[in-house]
Amino acid sequence: MSQRTFPDGFLWGAATAAHQIEGSPMADGAGPSIWTRFAHTPGMTLNGDTGDVACDHYRRWKDDVKLMRELGLQAYRFSVSWSRIHPEGTGRVNQAGVDFYSRLVDELLENGIEPLLTLYHWDLPAALEDRGGWLNRDSADWFAEYGSTMYRALDGRVKKWVTLNEPWVITDGGYLHGALAPGHRSKYETPIASHNLMRAHGAAVKAYRDIGKHEIGLVVNIEPKYPASDSAEDTAATKRAHAYMNEQYLDPALLGRYPPELKEIFGDAWPDWAAADLELIRQQLDFIGINYYTRSVTQANDSYPLKAGAVRQPLGTYTETGWEVYPKGLTDLLVWVKERYGDIPMYITENGAAFFDPPVAEGGRVRDPLRMDYLQKHIGAVHDAIQAGCDIRGYMLWSLLDNLEWSLGYSKRFGMVHVNYGTQERTPKDSARWYSKVIASHGASL
Numbered sequence: 001m002s003q004r005t006f007p008d009g010f011l012w013g014a015a016t017a018a019h020q021i022e023g024s025p026m027a028d029g030a031g032p033s034i035w036t037r038f039a040h041t042p043g044m045t046l047n048g049d050t051g052d053v054a055c056d057h058y059r060r061w062k063d064d065v066k067l068m069r070e071l072g073l074q075a076y077r078f079s080v081s082w083s084r085i086h087p088e089g090t091g092r093v094n095q096a097g098v099d100f101y102s103r104l105v106d107e108l109l110e111n112g113i114e115p116l117l118t119l120y121h122w123d124l125p126a127a128l129e130d131r132g133g134w135l136n137r138d139s140a141d142w143f144a145e146y147g148s149t150m151y152r153a154l155d156g157r158v159k160k161w162v163t164l165n166e167p168w169v170i171t172d173g174g175y176l177h178g179a180l181a182p183g184h185r186s187k188y189e190t191p192i193a194s195h196n197l198m199r200a201h202g203a204a205v206k207a208y209r210d211i212g213k214h215e216i217g218l219v220v221n222i223e224p225k226y227p228a229s230d231s232a233e234d235t236a237a238t239k240r241a242h243a244y245m246n247e248q249y250l251d252p253a254l255l256g257r258y259p260p261e262l263k264e265i266f267g268d269a270w271p272d273w274a275a276a277d278l279e280l281i282r283q284q285l286d287f288i289g290i291n292y293y294t295r296s297v298t299q300a301n302d303s304y305p306l307k308a309g310a311v312r313q314p315l316g317t318y319t320e321t322g323w324e325v326y327p328k329g330l331t332d333l334l335v336w337v338k339e340r341y342g343d344i345p346m347y348i349t350e351n352g353a354a355f356f357d358p359p360v361a362e363g364g365r366v367r368d369p370l371r372m373d374y375l376q377k378h379i380g381a382v383h384d385a386i387q388a389g390c391d392i393r394g395y396m397l398w399s400l401l402d403n404l405e406w407s408l409g410y411s412k413r414f415g416m417v418h419v420n421y422g423t424q425e426r427t428p429k430d431s432a433r434w435y436s437k438v439i440a441s442h443g444a445s446l
């Protein structure tokens, strides 16, 4: 491969999320989140796995930052657990919770690592779920209040803010299919939760413009949809699937409108939203974060309510989470974003894969060639998109550490660093060593 040169200032990092790595969910005055409750509800997670300990990052954060520095990371994307900050979701501030993130940010900066802070990565305070959660239109105000608390505490040390992580997963998983907290299964609740999440995004960005002086954006998981055949049914199904996952969040956030397919998909469950709502949602953003994992070859089927689904590719390579390895999909997707929404700066805020890793070998080595191959090809795909004119500012590998993969518990390992959950020992995998070289050579060694 000819030497790939990445733009000056391209930021190389890794990503995690509070509930997946921290543990100690109730320490130092924190309140419970919907994930504390959901995971402690029998049958909701594999093996009944919970975030009670996870990677014990709440206590090991200093060593983990040291590990990031040893790996040469330039940036670190993490999330704040809302219920550490506002144990009841609104009102009273738990200063010990703010202090935890303040110390973490200072440690990152002292180690030359730029923090990227996600306000919401799925762990809503349980007290707010009891007030209707994302189904309550007041959630926009609750979220803006929480964001403002964090802006006042950290803006300036944190210069890249994210409102929401993956609103599609939050609603499709938490309100339609029920696989994720709060575990609802309702075609009628799904659009309401989704719309309120986006109103909350807008309200938090507006609040930032009054308080913050740096950058704020939205992180979406999007996935290119390719028709399984050129039949009218598969073409229409692909259009629906594309609107439902990819346009449903970027269109309101950047264009101030919803794609028409949503009314077709949800029928009488799709309200006629007020124009004022769309004005709130559409706020000037400084960047968009793209989380990419796979593509979907899409066919018409009788799935509810989308009537579309992915077709397994007989010659495809699949990860442990059943996702096809398809790097070109990332390039296609980034070019689509640029063409549809214009030249908005982008970060790859998550990209990575779970493969079955061997145990830590003698001498502390974890061979993960499949992950290295996945990463090498996807970082190459990012470069291809840059060559095609996309303004991509950085790449955050998912994930720094093996961690709690939500309802799948600890069964899926996405980390470039292996975690022994018994001893909490961290062991960089081959992919981490490889990634360090990519960072040190600014991509040239890819």
Ligand SMILES: OC[C@H]1NNC[C@@H](O)[C@@H]1O
Residues within 6 Å of the ligand: 017, 020, 166, 221, 291, 350, 398, 404, 405, 414
């Ligand atoms: O499934 C892998 C990741 N996907 N995006 C959101 C993260 O929380 C997940 O662990």
Ligand SMILES: [Ca+2]
Residues within 6 Å of the ligand: 129, 182, 184
């Ligand atoms: Ca509920």
